[in-house]
Amino acid sequence: MRDPEWFRRDEKGWKCLLCPRGCTFEPDSTALGHCRVRGLKDGKPYLPGYGECVSLAVDPIEKKPLYHFLPGTSILSTGPAGCNLTCDFCQNWSISQNSSVPTRYVSPADLAEISMEGESRGIAYTYTEPTIWFEYIADSAPLVRAGGGAVVMVSNGEINPDPLLQLTEITDAWNVDLKSWSDDFYKRHCGGSRETVLQTIRTLARSACHLEITFLIIPEENDDPVEWMEMAQWICDECGEDTVLHISRYFPRYKLRQQTTLIETLLKAKEIFSRKLNHVYIGNVSLERSDTFCPSCGALCIGRSGWLVSTEGMINGKCASCGHALNIVHEIG
Ligand code: SF4
Incomplete structure (x- = not known):
């Protein structure tokens, strides 16, 4: 087992600086951190979750969701058994x-090898919260890239700036949840901070990584159109009007029992966000098509029906009709 990073010793014991939780451990503690994949053993930092995968499956990359990164491909997906947030509406609570x-x-070497087998084009660290797996990603992602694969992160964005910067150097694409425009929502429902997530999104937007954002709309909790307008403006200002936004449908899961998000609410949100952003999609809804249209000439560039994807209207990441660049990564390397 490799040495853990981001633990600092002080007079009281150990502190983990990977995420804003800042878990502390007394020297003789055997407790795990809040995320349950990091802790202390025999007085030393310890990574019981290192390489322990909750699932290994090859998924369409659109399922992450990433719509503008290697569209129509598949990717090996895995994640740790834990999370640094405690969202009471978690849609994956049984593993997080x-x-x-x-x-x-x-092992990192095995993961890299499997990630390029069959249809898979690389690795997606996803399902729960992958940033808490920092050391495993640091060991396995470069191996995936060395083999020609892509590295994807699907994250809640609750990570401190220094480890985030290091991860941007070894990853290719991120989807980050922006769970609400309200910091109070983050505190009441997630045990996190909106400011941290905004800072993460800002950093990724300025990095070489491709970025998409997901917003899960929960009735009566984060469905204020005024907040949506402020969020849309912020994304446009900080990340650009071509940033992809996935509006996702909530279903009652875990502790929160609000009703399932109405389709009308999702359509209204799409209309509002589309006033500022060129690529807004609705997810978690089986009947809704999620096609990509050229913001310049309106031509159909990518057709999506379920997980079936047609890229005939796109050439090298540009609109086949007018040549407009679509903020689509169509190949890596
Ligand atoms: S990564 Fe885990 S152990 Fe470290 S501060 Fe965050 S929740 Fe605590």
Whole structure:
């Protein structure tokens, strides 16, 4: 097992500086951190979750969701058994908030090898919160890239700036949740901070990584159109009007029991966000098409129906009709 990073020793014991939780551990503690994949053993930092995968599956990359990164391809997906947030509406709570979920150890070298087998074009660290797996990603992502694969992160964005910067150097694309425009929402429902997530999104927008954002709309909790307008303006100002936004439908899961988001609400949100952003999609809705149209000439560039993807209207990431650049990564390397 490699040495853990981001732990600092002080007079009281150890502190983890990977994420804003800043878990502290007394020297003789055997407790795990809030995320349950990092902790202390025999008085030293310890990574019990290193390489312990909750799932290994090859998924369409659109399922991450990433619509403008290698569209129409598939990617090996995995994640750790834990999370640094405690969202009471978590759609994956059985693996993120469950301390007895079974896992399987996969070494970094094995992960890199599997990630390029069959249809897979690389690795997506996803399902729960991958940034808490910092050391495993630092060991496996470069191997995936060395083999010609892509590295994708699907994250809640709750990570401190220094480790985030290091991850931007070894990853290719991110989807980050922006769960609400309200910091109070983050505190009440997630145990996190909106400012941290905004800073993460800002950093990624200025990095070489491709960035998409997901916003899960929960009735009565984050469905204020005034907040949507402010969020749209912020994304446009900080990340650009071509930033991809996925508006996702909420279903009652875990502790929160609000009703399922109405389709009308999602359509209204799409209309409002589209006033500022060129690529707004609705997700988690089976009947909705999620095509990409050229913001310049209006031509259909990518057609999506379920996980079926047609890229005939796009050439080298540009509109086939007028040549407009679409903020689409069509190849890596
Ligand atoms: S990464 Fe885990 S152990 Fe470290 S501060 Fe965050 S929740 Fe705590």
